[in-house]
Amino acid sequence: MIEETEQVYELQMEKLQKLEEENRQLRVMVEQDWLTGIYNRGTIELKINQQLQMYQKGALFVLDVDHFKQINDQYGHICGDVALKKIAAVLKKITYKNGSAGRVGGDEFVIFYPEADDESFIEEKRKEIRSLLKQIQVTDGASIYVSICGCMYRPNDDYISMFRRADALLVKEKHIRRRLDGEHVYNDIYMSENLLVDIELIRKELREQEIIPGAFCQDYHSFQNIYRFIERRMSRIQGEAGLILFTLMNPKGAYPSFEQQEQCMFALKRIIQSSLRLGDVFTQYSSFQFLVMALDTKEEGIQCIIDRIQKAFAQNACLKDKMLLHHDFPLEAVHTHVAR
Incomplete structure (x- = not known):
C-alpha cells in the first residue's frame, strides 16, 4: 500500500510539474x-x-x-x-x-x-x-x-x-x-x-548612402513614380527604354507553389540585381513576378538582358526545375497636351 501511495504521489507530482511548465510556456508566449x-x-x-x-x-x-x-x-x-x-x-x-x-x-x-x-x-x-x-x-x-x-x-x-x-x-x-x-x-x-x-x-x-552593386531595387509605388518621370523626360529628350516582365512558372506551365515562391523569388531577385546595370530599376510586381525597367537600351539590348538573366537562372541549382518566362515591351514617351 505504501509503495502504491508513493507511486501515485510521484505520478501526481510529475503531472503537476508538467502543468507548471506548460503554464510557464504559455506566459512566455503571451508576454x-x-x-x-x-x-x-x-x-x-x-x-x-x-x-x-x-x-x-x-x-x-x-x-x-x-x-x-x-x-x-x-x-x-x-x-x-x-x-x-x-x-x-x-x-x-x-x-x-x-x-x-x-x-x-x-x-x-x-x-x-x-x-x-x-x-x-x-x-x-x-x-x-x-x-x-x-x-x-x-x-x-x-x-x-x-x-x-x-x-x-x-x-x-x-x-x-x-x-x-x-x-x-x-x-x-x-x-x-x-x-x-x-x-x-x-x-x-x-x-x-x-x-x-x-x-x-x-x-x-x-544621395544614396550605401550604393548596392547592380540594379536599383524599389517598392512598386516608387518604381511607378520613376516610370512616370522617365515618360515625362522622354517627351522632351529622345531616348529608348524598355520594360521586361519576368514570371516564374513550373515545367507544367503553372505558377510555383507557395512553399517554392519565397526561395525562388529570393534567388531570382539576386540574379536580376547582379545582371543589370547600376542605372536600371526593378521591382517585385507580384508574388511570382519581377518588373524591370532598362534605360537607354535598344531592342537588341533588351534581348541581351533577357538572355543573360535566363542563363544565370538556368545555372542556379535551386531553380533548375523551374521555367522562366518573359515578356518585354517598349517604354514610349508620354504625349502631353497643352491647353490653348
Missing part, C-alpha cells in the same frame, strides 16, 4: 514578442506602469530604425527580421540587470530604466545605445541607423504620458538630423521657420 523574444507592447506597458508606481522615477527611451522599409525592399523581409532580432538582442543585454525592453511596433522599440533619476543619464545612455546598435550589419557590410530619444519621469507620469513625450522628441529629432560623411550628426535645437538649409546638406540627404 513575449513573437519575432524578437523581448516583451511585446501590452506586456512592456504593464511592466513599466508597475515599476513607475514602485519607484516614482525612471527614464524611458523610444527608438526606431531609420529607413527600415528600404531594408525590406532592398534585402528582403528575412534580412529585415534578422536586423530586428539583432537589435532586440542588444537591448535585452543592456537591460538585463536593471531595466526592461519591448517591441511596440514594426521597427519601434521601448527601453525603461526604473532607477534613473538624473537628466544626464538620458544623453549618456543614448550615446551608449546608439554606439552598440551602429555595429549591427544587415548584410553585405550594410549597417543600420537608429533614432533614439528619451525622457525622465515627472510626477503622475504613466507609460502613455512618458511614451508620448519621448516619441514627440523623436519626431522632432528626425526633422533636424543631419547626415555628414556617412555619419548621423544630431543637433540639440529644433527646426524653426527661419532656419536656413544648406543646399549641400540637402544633396547629402538625397
Whole structure:
C-alpha cells in the first residue's frame, strides 16, 4: 500500500510539474514578442506602469530604425527580421540587470530604466545605445541607423504620458538630423521657420548612402513614380527604354507553389540585381513576378538582358526545375497636351 501511495504521489507530482511548465510556456508566449523574444507592447506597458508606481522615477527611451522599409525592399523581409532580432538582442543585454525592453511596433522599440533619476543619464545612455546598435550589419557590410530619444519621469507620469513625450522628441529629432560623411550628426535645437538649409546638406540627404552593386531595387509605388518621370523626360529628350516582365512558372506551365515562391523569388531577385546595370530599376510586381525597367537600351539590348538573366537562372541549382518566362515591351514617351 505504501509503495502504491508513493507511486501515485510521484505520478501526481510529475503531472503537476508538467502543468507548471506548460503554464510557464504559455506566459512566455503571451508576454513575449513573437519575432524578437523581448516583451511585446501590452506586456512592456504593464511592466513599466508597475515599476513607475514602485519607484516614482525612471527614464524611458523610444527608438526606431531609420529607413527600415528600404531594408525590406532592398534585402528582403528575412534580412529585415534578422536586423530586428539583432537589435532586440542588444537591448535585452543592456537591460538585463536593471531595466526592461519591448517591441511596440514594426521597427519601434521601448527601453525603461526604473532607477534613473538624473537628466544626464538620458544623453549618456543614448550615446551608449546608439554606439552598440551602429555595429549591427544587415548584410553585405550594410549597417543600420537608429533614432533614439528619451525622457525622465515627472510626477503622475504613466507609460502613455512618458511614451508620448519621448516619441514627440523623436519626431522632432528626425526633422533636424543631419547626415555628414556617412555619419548621423544630431543637433540639440529644433527646426524653426527661419532656419536656413544648406543646399549641400540637402544633396547629402538625397544621395544614396550605401550604393548596392547592380540594379536599383524599389517598392512598386516608387518604381511607378520613376516610370512616370522617365515618360515625362522622354517627351522632351529622345531616348529608348524598355520594360521586361519576368514570371516564374513550373515545367507544367503553372505558377510555383507557395512553399517554392519565397526561395525562388529570393534567388531570382539576386540574379536580376547582379545582371543589370547600376542605372536600371526593378521591382517585385507580384508574388511570382519581377518588373524591370532598362534605360537607354535598344531592342537588341533588351534581348541581351533577357538572355543573360535566363542563363544565370538556368545555372542556379535551386531553380533548375523551374521555367522562366518573359515578356518585354517598349517604354514610349508620354504625349502631353497643352491647353490653348
